[in-house]
Amino acid sequence: MSVENNMGGAKAEGTLLDSMGNCQSAIVRGSYVMDSTMTDSNYAIINVNFTGTGKYVISTDTVNGVWFIDSGYVQVAGATSIKLKAYGTPILPIASNYLVQFNGQFCSISTSTIAELDYLPTNAGSTWTYQYLPSLIGNAGPLDSFKITTLAQYIPYNSKNYYQYATSLADTFYFAKDAAGTYYEFGTVDFDYTSIFDDIGGFIEYPYLKDKSPVGTTWESGEMDVLFGSFIGATVKPGVAKTVFTIAGVNQTMNIAGKTLSNVITVKREIYFKETGGIGFTKVLVGTASYAKGIGMVDQNIVLSATDSQSVTATNWKIN
Template sequence: MKTYKLTLLLFLLAAFFFSCQKERSFENDAFPSDGQLQADASLICQGNIVSGVYKADTALNTSHFVDVSVQVNTPGVYSIYTDTVNGYFFRAQGTFSASGVQTVRLAGSGKPLAAGSNVFTVFYDSTNCFFNVIVTGPGGGGSAVFTLNGSPGNCTGADVQGAYVAGTAVTVSNKVTLQVNVTTTGTYTVTTAVVNGVTFSGSGNFTATGPQTVVLAASGTPTAAGSFNVPVTIGTSSCQFPLTVTGAGSAAVYTFNGAPGNCTNAVINGSYYAGTALTAVNTVVLNVNVTTIGTWNITTTTTTGMTFSGSGSFTATGAQTITLTGSGTPVAAGTFNIAVTTGSSTCSFSITCQPADYFPRTANSNWSYEWDDDPDDTTYVTAITPTISALGNTYNIFMSTDDISQGMDSAGYYRRSGGDYFQYINLADYLLFDNDQWVENVFLKDNQASGFSWTTSGYSGTISGTPVTIRIKFTILQKDVSVVVNGTSYANTIVVEEKYEAFNGTAWVDATAAYGTYRSYYSRNIGLIKLEGFDPSGMPAFQLEMRRYQVF
């Protein structure tokens, strides 16, 4: 813990929810994604496809993986992993660049210790689901005997998944599911011939006879557009399934859900403030119905300074989602309808732009700060959904931590009314009074010019048994200026000086000589970006600087 001789330095730190313990730098300057694993009512992972033959005492390799489906609500970095069972596990890390349903491949690692049925739990965000892996004995249990449905003609019930575009490499979403009839259980490995630059392969273990399915993952890059037949052979059984490859510029055919009215169940992400440029977190997710797979490209007309656009490819027909990213700067506060069109299908979604806010309190907004230029001494702060009521007002709750693995602690209560920003504080924490005394004061005003000052009421109590009466004086030193913090320039920043005054029995006197001064920097629609403390001589005592932020 850093130690400062100035007692009132601790008061300010308590007020602004920061502590200064050494800790691991955990946020890596990247935004975490948000979403849910897709699972059925029994929490079995939807879309899970287990690949590879698992044998006791045999290390896993690149052929051992499992695919899971994830509903991504907010793009960003992700870590999806399983527990370790019987000596092995599955894991994937990466970045979701768009919202919607995504397929993630978890690579296997380790070595199964014994034969048997292993149930794995998959973890992502705050969700989990389950899948099962069968491990055979060291000898492998023998090869399965099975036939392909439809042999020797077209593969009956073949389900080709994913979009195949000439010149574009296939992904984990590209696969085919085949129907088979198993007469002898055991392991299997199937690989097709290369057709038009693409091959399909898969391996696994049949644990029961009768009708089963085999999933073959695609690899390669389609070389040309057209319709092709892909032959599959296992033993003396063979069949073929169709593969359609579109040209690089083939456009999809789809309609918007809700057209021609409001876009049904549109999801608006990010915060929108008049006068603040949109960023990558300002997106809208729209529901569509696809009748022909292919590429899509949409740009809305500019409305009140905002435009939404996006492009991509549909990998399947039916219900799908698209994500459009906002750009531009809202020119006014209010609610605005934005029309989006594809072909003859049009629907509208609404964007509500808030007035400028220099201390956002929206749920899940979060900030990371660095102490005294030490990258390993950081504090993470977030606003949570619950609120508290006190003094006839409702306050947003902030939480903070110096080590995310140790959980969060309460970090302050805040509200706004017009251009005034209020904090609800306990003077026992804020001023180290001997007894609890909860009060409210204004710590920021965004509707006053540079040079404007205001004071709190006088607070009377005792500190270590000594009676005191103290008040806080705030002064706007600068209004809507640009400030550089950690190499980033933040426009529209208000700089507020905080000083203390003591009542000597007849008048209020400046207490800077005893307690020093403090400066807080608030950037429009971002929040606190910098905090400085100065000793009584005016020399810097500490500084706190923002590293990253995410405002919703």
């Protein structure tokens, strides 16, 4: 933390390097979006070992319209972390490398600027915490909440890059997006983070969101082999399931986790099941999922009956 005051004019001494002479690790936070001015959420945390007290300025060069800087006064020598605030406005949607300068030494940090925020953050280490309302009942007792973390490695499939989202419940979800504003899941045709099938024959790929489509736009997933029944208190039967998606709302405003979110899109999901040997599909569940730009899914509600529902709502998130 920087401390600004008028304590003399001495210059702080120190190093950006570790004992082996290598640049110490740094963390860059915030979303970097073309033509969007930097805010307090855009910053870098760097490690510095101060060997002498005094004033300091740690800054970077300007790359793609953005730079980082912090100044202050070191009162006690030693190792500490310094927060460099980002300033400026990214010009192009490119990756950028910045030289961090202090006391004649240089280390580097990097950012990746996107053309615009979308509805599927993919930066490694991004996290979301969701709450089940009401709590789910499992073998270990009530399950109130869970956490999701974006993994660094993505999986190329069908001309898309599927990013991995690992949950604290020891499973992984796979999501992708394309340049046309369509978002895909490689998984089961039900609701995210809530399993409704007793068993499945394997994952399939399907679009779950189209961010440039107007209200009323509808599409279907493919069909997948499932066993279904327990979730609705019925006899478990084999068959096939599919989902019908409909854009229910665009440019919405929602209050989630004490924050007012704009540019929210809500998609209705209708789950259909056809028993093996049956004639046609029967609608078995209906729900909605809402997605906020720059965050992803923030709320999901499954209608269980005229009086009961199961929701999955975001309570916290940190997008790298």
